[in-house]
Amino acid sequence: MRAAGTPAMGPDASAIVVGSGIVGLATACRLAETGFRVTVLDAGGGPAEGSSRGNAGQLLFDRVSAMGSAGFLRSLPASMADRSQGLDIWGLGLPGRWPWSIRFLSQCTGAAWRRNTAAMLELAHLSKASFHGFIERHPLAFDWRCPGKLIVHPTEEALAAAARTAEFQARFGGRHVVLSSEEARAREPALQGGTRPIAGAIHLPDAEVGDCRAFCEGLAGILRERLGGRLQFGTRVERVRHAGGRAVAVETSQGEIGADLFVIATGRAAGTLLPRGAVVRKPIVGVRGVSLTYPAGDVAPDLSVTDAGGKFVVMRMGDRVRVSGFASFTERLEVAPEEIALLRAKAQALMPEAARYDEAPEAWAGLRPQTPDDLPMIGRAGFENLFVNAGHGSLGWTFAFGSAERLLDAAGLAQ
Ligand SMILES: Cc1cc2nc3c(=O)[nH]c(=O)nc-3n(C[C@H](O)[C@H](O)[C@H](O)COP(=O)(O)OP(=O)(O)OC[C@H]3O[C@@H](n4cnc5c(N)ncnc54)[C@H](O)[C@@H]3O)c2cc1C
Numbered sequence: 001m002r003a004a005g006t007p008a009m010g011p012d013a014s015a016i017v018v019g020s021g022i023v024g025l026a027t028a029c030r031l032a033e034t035g036f037r038v039t040v041l042d043a044g045g046g047p048a049e050g051s052s053r054g055n056a057g058q059l060l061f062d063r064v065s066a067m068g069s070a071g072f073l074r075s076l077p078a079s080m081a082d083r084s085q086g087l088d089i090w091g092l093g094l095p096g097r098w099p100w101s102i103r104f105l106s107q108c109t110g111a112a113w114r115r116n117t118a119a120m121l122e123l124a125h126l127s128k129a130s131f132h133g134f135i136e137r138h139p140l141a142f143d144w145r146c147p148g149k150l151i152v153h154p155t156e157e158a159l160a161a162a163a164r165t166a167e168f169q170a171r172f173g174g175r176h177v178v179l180s181s182e183e184a185r186a187r188e189p190a191l192q193g194g195t196r197p198i199a200g201a202i203h204l205p206d207a208e209v210g211d212c213r214a215f216c217e218g219l220a221g222i223l224r225e226r227l228g229g230r231l232q233f234g235t236r237v238e239r240v241r242h243a244g245g246r247a248v249a250v251e252t253s254q255g256e257i258g259a260d261l262f263v264i265a266t267g268r269a270a271g272t273l274l275p276r277g278a279v280v281r282k283p284i285v286g287v288r289g290v291s292l293t294y295p296a297g298d299v300a301p302d303l304s305v306t307d308a309g310g311k312f313v314v315m316r317m318g319d320r321v322r323v324s325g326f327a328s329f330t331e332r333l334e335v336a337p338e339e340i341a342l343l344r345a346k347a348q349a350l351m352p353e354a355a356r357y358d359e360a361p362e363a364w365a366g367l368r369p370q371t372p373d374d375l376p377m378i379g380r381a382g383f384e385n386l387f388v389n390a391g392h393g394s395l396g397w398t399f400a401f402g403s404a405e406r407l408l409d410a411a412g413l414a415q
Contacts, residue, residue, distance in 0.1 A: 013260040016041060016250060018237045018273065019390075021052040022212055023376075024265030025219040026400035027389050027407055029134065032227035034413050036261065040220075040229065041252060043236035048216035050267055051396065054291045054364030056313045056324035058304060059208035060149070060398050061128035062174025065165060066116035066374040067393070068107030084342055085311045086290070086326030097329070100283040103372035114168065116373045120395070121172040123375075127402025134401060138226065140218035142210045143318040147303050149207035150179070150188055152350075154197040154309035162202050162308065177203045190301035190351040196310065209304045211317045212397045237266075240273060240386060247386040263387045263407065268369035270390035275382035282377055284391045286331055286367025291324040292343055293317075293362040294355035301354055310346045314354055321355035323347040327368075335363040368394045378403050379410045387411060 013036055017028040020042035032038045044050070079087045092101040107116060135144070153159040159178070166176045184201035185191045191198070223229035236253040240262060249258040264273045268284045296319050304315035312325030325343050340363055348357050371377065371391040376399060381388040389407050392399050408414050 012037065014039070015261040015263065016257060016259040017263045017265055018042070018250065019265035019267060020044070020047045020216070020220065020231060020233070021050045021265065021267055022048065022216055022397050022400045023267065023389055023392055023403060024263070025216050025223065027263055027265055027404040028229060029219055029223050029227060030130075030401070030404040030408060031261075031263070031413070032223060032229045034408065034415065038223065038227070038229040039257070039259070040223065040231045041235045041237055041250065041257070042231070042233050043253075045233050047220040047231070048213045051366040051368060052216050053213050054293070054322075054362075054366060055212050055289075055397060056291060057209045057212055057315055057317055057322060058149070058313065058398065059131070059210065060204070060395070061124045061208070062121065062172070062206060063166065063169050063176065063204050064117070064120045064124045064395055064398065065169070066107070066113050066120060067370070068104055068116065068372065068374065069113035070108060070110050071161070073108045079311075084346060086328065086339070086342070087311065088328035088330065091329030097285055100285045100372055103283065107373045112373070116375060117169070118172065119375055121169060123399055123402045123406070124395070125173055125402075126405055127399050130401035130405050138222045140215060140222070142212075142214040142218055144208065144210035144215075146206065146208045149204040149304045149306065150184055150201040151204070151306045151308055152184055152191070152196075152198045152201045154199060156199045158308060159200040159202075166202050175205050177205070179203050188301055188303045188305060190299045190354045191305070192299075193352050194350045196307060196346070196350045207304060209315050209317065215397070237273060240264075240275070242275070242383055242386075245383060247383045261385045261387070261411065263389055264381065265389045267390055267392075267396075268367055270369075270377065270388055274388055275386070281381070282371045282373075282391060284369050284371055285329060287370045287394070288326065288328045288330050288332065288365055288367055289324060289394075290326045290335055290339055290343060290363065290365045291322055292340060292347075293320050293322045293364075294357060295319065295359060296321045297353045297355045297357070299351070299353040301351060305350070307346070307350050310350070312343060312346055314347050314351055323355070331367065333365045333367075335365050369396070370394070376403055378406045
């Protein structure tokens with residue numbers, strides 16, 4: 001099965017993937033499918049204990065957009081003044097983050113946004129094909145649906161700007177329709193009776209949703225039971241040991257483990273394990289987000305809905321409804337009661353009966369592993385047989401399978 005050009009490895013070659021989030025698990029499964037004996041190592045106690053656990057569950061394969069743009073800078077004063085948006089950029093001023101912040105600022109131009117968004121769309125389309133191929137080969141239960149998505153905008157001006165963005169994204173494929181306020185409410189009855197301003201919406205008929213944590217657990221099962229892989233938890237990787245220009249082993253809290261090929265897929269922690277000279281090295285910061293998961297209410301949404309003005313998402317996963325939002329440059333993982341109250345109030349104002357808002361939600365905070373240009377680091381990292389796949393920002397699930405394909409390609413393993 002292995003393509004010619006794979007770095008000096010026999011038919012029974014072994015691979016270590018460090019990280020059992022969505023990116024590490026997708027990579028491990030695809031490597032195992034090409035014939036590697038794969039071991040996944042993770043410091044945590046099980047799959048998806050990092051950023052992949054409670055995310056917003058969006059698989060947005062054809063309307064992704066880079067965070068850095070001229071518009072982002074222009075909107076900062078208003079976004080910061082409106083506390084309910086949960087945007088907090090003060091952490092970017094910390095000296096340790098200056099390298100990231102300076103590079104991010106250089107991406108906040110129209111030209112950089114178009115370049116980065118085009119590259120993200122290319123990766124996302126690749127991901128869509130790879131993801132669908134994988135779940136066809138290995139059916140999995142993860143509350144997956146393809147209901148489509150509405151992105152509602154509070155003003156005509158914001159809607160017109162979003163329509164221009166969607167036209168740019170459409171050059172790369174996918175469908176969208178611009179809807180009036182009445183059409184949006186008719187399309188998603190859970191919006192009826194809501195009090196948040198809606199001037200109109202962009203409807204994405206092909207958007208998909210699911211439970212990323214359940215998907216990761218499913219991937220771990222497939223790796224173990226069908227693809228002959230192993231998962232070893234409670235194993236922190238401290239360092240990659242190399243000799244003669246090749247990585248030979250990882251030094252871990254459980255001792256040294258050798259392999260023929262190594263992949264670092266540790267999300268925002270990737271930088272600490274990469275050798276200094278790694279070509280694809282970029283700074284990564286954690287952008288904190290929060291999700292609240294409630295039992296579904298009497299009028300739970302069918303479509304996933306993003307409120308662009310309030311910067312939050314509401315979606316249904318089986319008999320639960322998840323509300324996600326906030327973007328702050330802090331590493332705090334506890335969720336404060338005021339944050340729960342704020343996010344709940346916004347969701348309730350958008351869709352009054354979508355969830356059992358009176359019940360205590362499952363509250364979660366995670367850190368999006370964000371690079372300055374929103375593009376993940378994928379490729380060879382200093383040694384012939386050491387690779388990195390990390391820094392997927394707010395789209396790690398969407399990008400996971402495309403990134404795995406890119407990694408196979410970089411390793412000369414593409415089929
Ligand atoms: C609120 C929120 C909403 C989001 N919504 C979406 C969405 O709707 N759609 C989407 O596509 N993306 C979304 N994302 C982004 C997505 O969740 C992330 O991009 C993705 O989870 C990153 O996956 P990962 O595997 O790179 O990292 P992680 O899931 O963080 O996994 C990294 C793993 O590496 C392990 N690790 C770290 N260091 C070591 C070490 N030294 N040794 C051993 N193990 C180590 C950690 O224990 C962890 O298990 C969202 C993120 C957040 C926070």
